[in-house]
Amino acid sequence: MKINALLKKLFNKTDSKDVAKKRLKFALIYDKLEIRDDMLGNLQQDLIEVISRYFEIDKKSIVLDIQRSDECSALVFNTPILSAKRIQEQPAA
Amino acid sequence: MDGKVIVVTSGKGGVGKTTVTASIGAALALQGKRVAVVDMDIGLRNLDVVMGLENRIVFNIVDIIQGKCKLKQAAIKDRRIDNLYLIPASQSHEKNVIKPENMVWLCSKMKKEFDFTLLDCPAGIEQGFKNSIAAADQAIVVCTPEVSSVRDADRVIGLLYARNITPKLIINRIVPKMVESGDMLSHDDIIEVLSIDLVGLVEMDDKVVVSTNTGTPLIMQKDSKAGNAFQRIAMRLDGHPDLPIENPMDQKGFWKRISKKFSRKN
Ligand SMILES: Nc1ncnc2c1ncn2[C@@H]1O[C@H](COP(=O)(O)OP(=O)(O)OP(=O)(O)O)[C@@H](O)[C@H]1O
Ligand SMILES: [Mg+2]
Numbered sequence: 414m415k416i417n418a419l420l421k422k423l424f425n426k427t428d429s430k431d432v433a434k435k436r437l438k439f440a441l442i443y444d445k446l447e448i449r450d451d452m453l454g455n456l457q458q459d460l461i462e463v464i465s466r467y468f469e470i471d472k473k474s475i476v477l478d479i480q481r482s483d484e485c486s487a488l489v490f491n492t493p494i495l496s497a498k499r500i501q502e503q504p505a506a
Numbered sequence: 507m508d509g510k511v512i513v514v515t516s517g518k519g520g521v522g523k524t525t526v527t528a529s530i531g532a533a534l535a536l537q538g539k540r541v542a543v544v545d546m547d548i549g550l551r552n553l554d555v556v557m558g559l560e561n562r563i564v565f566n567i568v569d570i571i572q573g574k575c576k577l578k579q580a581a582i583k584d585r586r587i588d589n590l591y592l593i594p595a596s597q598s599h600e601k602n603v604i605k606p607e608n609m610v611w612l613c614s615k616m617k618k619e620f621d622f623t624l625l626d627c628p629a630g631i632e633q634g635f636k637n638s639i640a641a642a643d644q645a646i647v648v649c650t651p652e653v654s655s656v657r658d659a660d661r662v663i664g665l666l667y668a669r670n671i672t673p674k675l676i677i678n679r680i681v682p683k684m685v686e687s688g689d690m691l692s693h694d695d696i697i698e699v700l701s702i703d704l705v706g707l708v709e710m711d712d713k714v715v716v717s718t719n720t721g722t723p724l725i726m727q728k729d730s731k732a733g734n735a736f737q738r739i740a741m742r743l744d745g746h747p748d749l750p751i752e753n754p755m756d757q758k759g760f761w762k763r764i765s766k767k768f769s770r771k772n
Contacts, residue, residue, distance in 0.1 A: 428688030434695045437653050441660050441699060 446479070446486055453477055460490060469495040508617040509540070512624050512743070513642035515666075515673075517658030519629030521650045522678035525714055525724070527626040528556045529733065530646075532723040533740030535590035539621040542581060544593040546638045547628035548604060551595035558721020559584065559592050568596040571608045577615055587723065591620070601633050606640030613641035622743075631665060639666065645673035646705060651680055651691040656700065663702055674705035676739065681710045682756040693753070706739035708732050709754040 457477045464470055476491040514527045531543040544567060545553035554560040565580035570593070577593075584590040596603075616623040625642065628634035639645065645666050649659040659675070666673045677693050684690035693707055711732035717724040724733045731754070742749050 430685075430688050430691050430695065433653050433691050434699065437656055437691075437699050440653070440657050444657065444661065 442486070443481070446481070448479075453479070464492065466498070468497055471495055509619075509621040509623060510643050511613045511617065511641055512622065512644045512646060513627055513638045514624060514646045514648060515627035515635065515638060515662055516629065516648045516655070517631060517662040518649070518655045521648050521655050522676075522708070523629075523648050524552050524556050524626050525718075525732075526646065526648050526676060526678065526708075526736070527624045528553060529724045529736035530740050530743070531622070531624050532557075532584075532587055532590060532725045533737045534622050534624075534744060535584070535587045536725060536737075537740060537744055538589070539744060540589045540619065541622045541624070542591045542593060542616055542620045543624045543626060544616075545595035546625050546634055548595050548599055548601040548634065549597065550628070551597055553626050554582075554592060554594045555721060556718050557584065557592055557723070559594075560721075563594045566594045566596040567612070568599045568603055571604060571612060577612075577619065586726070601628075604633075604637050606637055609637045609641045631662065635662075635665075639669055639671070642671060645671045646676055647673045647702070648676045648678055649696070650678055651685070651693075651696065653691075656691070656696055660700055663700065673702060675700065675702045676706045676708060677704070678708045679710045680707055680754050682754045685754075686756055704751055705742055706735055707751055707754055708735040708739075 457475065460477070461470070461472055461475065465472075471493045474493055476489070478489050480487050480489050514523045514530075516523050527543050531541050535541040543553060543557070545551050546567075547553075548568065551566075554563060559582050562582050565575040567580065569575045570577055570580050580593055581591040582594065584592070613623060625638045627638040647659050647662055647666070649655045663673055675697075677696060680693070681690055685692050693704065697704060709731050711730055713727050713730035714724060714732050717727055717730075717733075724730055725737055727733050735752070735754075738749055738752070
């Protein structure tokens with residue numbers, strides 16, 4: 414190990430390339446998660462359609478969002494249920 | 507047998523595509539292959555000056571595609587290196603005059619005449635990129651050890667996979683001293699995030715600038731580290747895929763030379 418590297422370790426300094434690598438890894442993950450603007454809207458429509466076959470839901474208070482943290486990304490769908498449907502409707506053909 | 511068409515691309519601009527195309531083209535020709543290098547940057551030609559052939563342009567790639575001349579008339583022969591030809595870009599056209607199907611047609615003709623056709627792709631992922639990858643059999647992605655460049659390389663690699671091409675990576679402009687002090691991404695770091703095979707490591711070399719100043723092939727410069735690296739890349743492309751990839755090292759100092767001996771394994 415070079416003296417410089419040794420000193421760095423002693424003073425607990427992180428290499429700038431390790432910072433670069435970490436940023437790069439996150440950037441690549443984020444890039445792959447990027448979606449078109451209309452995609453979330455379409456997904457919400459489809460989800461409402463499917464869920465309404467089984468539940469009465471309050472369509473206005475539905476929230477669909479992608480949440481990103483350092484560790485992971487999640488698709489979060491939040492819908493208040495008014496009631497379950499007793500008789501399951503035939504799905505529209 | 508038909509020759510190969512290899513596209514040299516990067517996403518990010520200024521990382522060394524033109525340098526790579528000119529140097530590997532020259533090296534392949536010196537190895538006895540018939541080689542054509544094609545400047546795909548319509549409107550901003552570049553490869554001609556890097557190769558020192560700018561004064562001899564008569565026709566260009568758009569002229570061939572529009573039927574104004576034959577392929578042979580537009581191909582400029584390098585007088586220093588046998589079997590090396592340049593197809594220059596047009597300065598006066600919009601980049602949209604060429605369509606991917608034109609390139610498929612042109613490359614099918616090129617493959618009959620040349621063992622290797624190297625396409626110097628413009629930066630970006632628009633029309634020029636689409637044209638360049640339309641007819642390629644293989645791809646070389648060039649990046650530098652910088653976050654933005656590696657990220658763009660990832661994007662381009664994805665687009666190439668979507669076209670069923672498995673690209674190979676050249677990391678250019680490596681500064682060994684900075685890699686050793688931990689201030690530059692190493693090739694291992696880059697390979698780890700990109701998951702792609704390497705075909706060469708090229709270090710930062712003043713001789714590259716000298717060679718573009720004078721328009722002489724880098725390969726012909728004595729003891730240019732970058733030149734040597736390009737020569738070895740050309741061999742890997744031409745029947746020696748397992749030729750070891752040397753890790754550029756800061757060569758001052760005894761201990762570093764020793765450690766170089768032990769790091770030859772990749
Ligand atoms: N290994 C190297 N050492 C030193 N300088 C280099 C090296 N590789 C490239 N360069 C320099 O970097 C600059 C950009 O290189 P080049 O023109 O080949 O990039 P490019 O990817 O073709 O750019 P563009 O996207 O604009 O077409 C040039 O000035 C070139 O001389
Ligand atoms: Mg270029």
